[in-house]
Amino acid sequence: MARYLVRIVLLGAQSVGKAFAKTVRQEIEAHREAARMHAAQSDPCTRTKSDAALNGMTLAEAQSILNVKDVLDRREVENRFQHLFQANETKTGGSFYIQSKVFRAKERIDEEIKKLEAQTKSQVQSESK
The missing domain is CATH 1.20.5 (Single alpha-helices involved in coiled-coils or other helix-helix interfaces)
Known part of the structure; x- marks a missing residue:
């Protein structure tokens, strides 16, 4: 025992x-x-700005959240953002967490658009020289 x-x-x-x-x-x-x-x-x-671990969200995640295929289609991105942001308004019973994710996704896509615009602007300037 x-x-x-x-x-x-x-x-x-x-x-x-x-x-x-x-x-x-x-x-x-x-x-x-x-x-x-x-x-x-x-x-x-x-x-680096492209480091997803520091920024918190990759471009693919942002596209998935807003359900957009082309990030350069600003009208579609803005329409999806407005719809999802208003649908998740806390005053109407929505989720603040989801609303903040939608906002961060739009912010990430805007950052990518600015980066692409800066690249094309620098390419145009280098070609004109």
Whole structure:
């Protein structure tokens, strides 16, 4: 009887120890990732606007949220944004979370349009020289 009790205690201690070790490893990895993100945000030399981890949303996610295929079609983007933003108005029972996601998606698409316009403007200037 005592032998079985000792085995149960040992097996329980082993499983708790393994779970604790796994949790510690995950916490260390999360800490390293947070430190890497903090370093990337605070160092303007390594920071890039296309880094989705820093900006929070990729262009594909933004297109999916607003349900647009062509980001250059400003009218469609604006129409989808207005519809979704008003449909999720908190005063009418909508979700503030979804409304903020819609806003961030529009913001991300606007950022991409500005980047594309800047690229085409610089190409036109370089060709005219």
